[in-house]
Amino acid sequence: MTMFSPANLKRLxxxxxxxxxxxxxxxxxxxSTASPTTGVHGSFLERVSWFGLxxxxxxxxxxxxxxxxxxxxxxxxxxxxxxxxxxxxxxALPKAxxxxxxxxxxxxxxxxxxxxxxxxxxxxxxxxYLIVEQIGVWILLALGLNVVVGFAGLLDLGFAAFYAIGAYxxxxxxGALPAPALFHHPIPTLWVIPIGILAAMIFGVLLGTPTLxxxxxxxxxxxLGFALIIDDFVETQSGVTGGGVGSAPVPHPALNLGFWxxxxxxxxxxxxxxxxxxxxxxxxxxTSLERSRIGRAWVAIREDEVAAESVGxxxxxYKVMAFAVGAASGGFGGVMSxxxxxxxxxxxxxxxxxxxxxxxxxxGGMGSIWGVALGAIVIQTATSYxxxxxxxxxxxxxxxxxxxxxLIIMMIFRPAGLLPSRRRAREFAAAKGDExxxxxEVLTGDQP
Amino acid sequence: xxxxxxxxxxxxxxxxxxRFGGVVSLRDVSIDMRRGEILAVIGPNGAGKTSLFNSLSGxxxxxxxxxxxxxxxxAPLSVIGKKAHQIAQAGVSRTFQASRLFSALNVFENxxxxxxxxxxxxxxxxxxxxxxxxxxEHQSDEVVIKLLEFVGLTREANLIASQLSYGARRRLEIAxxxxxxxxxxxxxxxxxxxxxxxxxxLAELIRRVRDERGxxxxxxxxxxKLVMSLAERLYVLNxxxxxxxxxxxxxxxxxxxxxxxxxxxxxxxxx
Ligand SMILES: Nc1ncnc2c1ncn2[C@@H]1O[C@H](COP(=O)(O)OP(=O)(O)OP(=O)(O)O)[C@@H](O)[C@H]1O
Ligand SMILES: [Mg+2]
Numbered sequence: 001m002t003m004f005s006p007a008n009l010k011r012l013x014x015x016x017x018x019x020x021x022x023x024x025x026x027x028x029x030x031x032s033t034a035s036p037t038t039g040v041h042g043s044f045l046e047r048v049s050w051f052g053l054x055x056x057x058x059x060x061x062x063x064x065x066x067x068x069x070x071x072x073x074x075x076x077x078x079x080x081x082x083x084x085x086x087x088x089x090x091x092a093l094p095k096a097x098x099x100x101x102x103x104x105x106x107x108x109x110x111x112x113x114x115x116x117x118x119x120x121x122x123x124x125x126x127x128x129y130l131i132v133e134q135i136g137v138w139i140l141l142a143l144g145l146n147v148v149v150g151f152a153g154l155l156d157l158g159f160a161a162f163y164a165i166g167a168y169x170x171x172x173x174x175g176a177l178p179a180p181a182l183f184h185h186p187i188p189t190l191w192v193i194p195i196g197i198l199a200a201m202i203f204g205v206l207l208g209t210p211t212l213x214x215x216x217x218x219x220x221x222x223x224l225g226f227a228l229i230i231d232d233f234v235e236t237q238s239g240v241t242g243g244g245v246g247s248a249p250v251p252h253p254a255l256n257l258g259f260w261x262x263x264x265x266x267x268x269x270x271x272x273x274x275x276x277x278x279x280x281x282x283x284x285x286x287t288s289l290e291r292s293r294i295g296r297a298w299v300a301i302r303e304d305e306v307a308a309e310s311v312g313x314x315x316x317x318y319k320v321m322a323f324a325v326g327a328a329s330g331g332f333g334g335v336m337s338x339x340x341x342x343x344x345x346x347x348x349x350x351x352x353x354x355x356x357x358x359x360x361x362x363x364g365g366m367g368s369i370w371g372v373a374l375g376a377i378v379i380q381t382a383t384s385y386x387x388x389x390x391x392x393x394x395x396x397x398x399x400x401x402x403x404x405x406x407l408i409i410m411m412i413f414r415p416a417g418l419l420p421s422r423r424r425a426r427e428f429a430a431a432k433g434d435e436x437x438x439x440x441e442v443l444t445g446d447q448p
Numbered sequence: 449x450x451x452x453x454x455x456x457x458x459x460x461x462x463x464x465x466x467r468f469g470g471v472v473s474l475r476d477v478s479i480d481m482r483r484g485e486i487l488a489v490i491g492p493n494g495a496g497k498t499s500l501f502n503s504l505s506g507x508x509x510x511x512x513x514x515x516x517x518x519x520x521x522x523a524p525l526s527v528i529g530k531k532a533h534q535i536a537q538a539g540v541s542r543t544f545q546a547s548r549l550f551s552a553l554n555v556f557e558n559x560x561x562x563x564x565x566x567x568x569x570x571x572x573x574x575x576x577x578x579x580x581x582x583x584x585e586h587q588s589d590e591v592v593i594k595l596l597e598f599v600g601l602t603r604e605a606n607l608i609a610s611q612l613s614y615g616a617r618r619r620l621e622i623a624x625x626x627x628x629x630x631x632x633x634x635x636x637x638x639x640x641x642x643x644x645x646x647x648x649x650l651a652e653l654i655r656r657v658r659d660e661r662g663x664x665x666x667x668x669x670x671x672x673k674l675v676m677s678l679a680e681r682l683y684v685l686n687x688x689x690x691x692x693x694x695x696x697x698x699x700x701x702x703x704x705x706x707x708x709x710x711x712x713x714x715x716x717x718x719x
Contacts, residue, residue, distance in 0.1 A: 285575060288574060288575055288577070289571075289574050289575070292570070292573075292574030292575075292581075293564050293565075293566075293570055293573075293574060293584070293585075294570060294571070294574050295574075296553075296557065296560065296561050296564065297561070297564075297566060299550065299552070299553060299561075300550055300561045303550045303551065303552060303553070304548050304549075304550060306507065306532075306544075306548060307544070307548040307549070307550065308533075308561075309506075309507075309531070309532035309533045309536065310505065310532060310533075310536055310541070310542050310544075310548075310625070311536055311541070311561060311562040311566075311624060311625070311627070311628050312533050312536040312537040312562075312566045312567075312628055313533055313561075313566045314531070314533045314534075314566065315533070317569075321569070321571070325571075423552045423553070424552070426551075426552035426608055426610075427551070427552040
């Protein structure tokens with residue numbers, strides 16, 4: 001019996017220890033609405049217990065859940081190989097089709113038609129608004145962070161800073177900030193798009209040049225630090241930024257080409273198309289960058305910085321470039337959201353937003369443009385739906401519990417993401433094959 | 449040959465001292481390399497050979513001494529204080545003791561990254577793909593195709609680097625280093641981990657790197673038979689210091705070398 005083998009019993013023991021720790025940490029049911037597992041109380045699990053008739057103490061629920069997980073894993077493991085083989089054979093045909101160029105083009109065309117006509121099917125402007133604000137803008141953010149994390153391999157925990165720069169630049173240039181305007185007349189909002197993008201890119205260079213000399217974990221900490229500094233600055237310098245309250249109303253954009261005049265207003269549909277156009281532009285730009293000399297240099301740095309330098313690649317230059325390029329779409333996300341929402345405030349770029357964007361990138365598939373876009377659509381649609389309908393006793397506080405579980409499951413079954421980039425999938429396979437060698441060992445030449 | 453020394457040097461390292469805390473990896477090491485020669489550095493484990501390469505290629509910065517690289521059509525370059533990529537761009541290329549390929553890329557792409565010009569920004573070129581960009585791409589592709597043939601990896605061009613045999617990986621590393629169009633190539637134990645027949649192929653390849661491409665070769669190698677047959681001149685390092693220099697015959701006969709190096713580990717190196 002493999003089920004009661006010492007190794008498997010040890011696993012059960014570990015799971016029980018973890019549930020015990022979590023149970024102790026989270027206290028009794030409903031003891032605090034802010035605790036991370038309030039969902040246990042008054043939620044799906046309570047319904048399972050017949051509307052509170054058999055409300056079990058939390059530790060019991062947790063233990064039951066733990067044992068169920070253990071049972072599933074124990075039953076799955078002996079059959080894992082045949083299950084996986086079954087999935088592989090089932091997916092063989094779709095996979096072969098998907099790698100064909102013609103199917104890809106066809107799929108893209110279908111997707112394009114769907115997104116173009118989407119507003120015809122979404123009648124409530126509330127949902128249209130959510131599609132732009134919760135999905136469109138987040139696709140932009142995820143695409144930008146993907147350049148930094150996915151292409152260049154730099155862990156940036158403060159990406160929301162670029163979002164903020166885009167948004168605050170918009171507010172400033174349209175005269176919605178207390179800070180004195182640079183120009184006498186506020187600039188028309190649509191002109192803010194190129195300026196906002198440029199401001200974010202310049203900020204990317206300024207932020208990147210000193211920090212990108214650091215590697216790995218150090219870089220992550222420094223980017224996090226920078227994001228917190230900006231957060232603090234915006235919160236406290238109310239004379240410049242409007243502080244915690246935020247800006248005055250930001251005017252809606254208007255386009256004046258002389259012969260053609262267009263005004264974005266309250267209705268979200270025009271914003272939808274504006275956002276769509278820019279998403280397509282950024283997808284095209286990032287795809288051609290990925291396939292260029294620059295894209296290859298990014299891969300080289302990501303894979304082995306010392307080797308990249310040995311063929312004449314200046315890592316700092318290309319990393320700063322990744323920061324600036326990624327910042328462009330993040331910055332545009334900020335411009336979009338300022339125009340659409342009509343106000344800018346510090347809630348726009350908390351640490352949580354940076355983490356959310358990172359989740360989208362990891363979930364969709366680091367380095368895969370289509371994967372990241374799809375990941376953003378899937379997760380943002382799901383969270384918008386959950387937040388607005390709150391089905392099965394779902395509570396907003398629980399979101400991160402579910403996202404955390406989702407990421408753990410992803411890392412086990414599909415570590416390279418939903419639609420992995422081919423190169424990244426190979427990297428994962430290679431890393432599994434031969435043990436990673438530490439930089440210092442390689443430099444001194446010690447054989448792995 | 450010694451009358452040419454001053455006229456046709458390509459690298460001159462003088463009195464290099466490199467320390468890591470209390471460990472002295474290089475102590476007063478001076479090396480002259482002539483243009484067009486195959487020069488070898490030998491020495492027991494931990495003698496400082498790789499440290500010397502890392503200093504020459506800008507990976508380590510020695511605390512004392514100077515390194516000058518004399519490129520053919522450029523002013524002499526003072527290497528110390530320069531970054532590794534600047535030295536590579538100037539014409540000093542290298543391989544690593546434990547191979548460091550871009551393991552998720554295929555053979556072609558690995559070499560192409562070496563062949564591309566990484567100066568400038570190129571953001572506009574990458575997006576607009578004008579004739580200049582396309583010409584650049586075309587040129588690097590040509591370079592790659594020639595090098596694939598040169599190292600004998602044409603048939604493996606589409607394989608992922610991590611799928612290659614050990615010998616093929618080492619050849620790929622040499623091809624990537626050559627793709628930068630260097631004047632000097634530093635090879636850190638290019639035959640390490642390969643089998644005897646692959647070793648012979650590598651020796652042949654290294655000779656051709658010099659003869660056919662006119663690249664000066666600086667080589668670290670533990671296999672005595674290989675070094676003695678390949679190198680025209682050797683430096684012997686021990687505990688971070690140069691203890692001998694000369695032709696293979698001289699070095700082999702030098703009692704200091706026999707004492708410090710060949711004597712103690714002759715049995716292993718013969719195998
Ligand atoms: N980055 C480093 N940090 C600390 N010590 C180092 C470092 N690099 C080299 N050393 C030390 O310098 C000395 C020389 O090392 P080096 O790698 O140059 O020897 P080697 O001659 O290449 O040896 P091998 O034949 O084993 O490759 C060793 O004592 C090593 O521990
Ligand atoms: Mg060494």
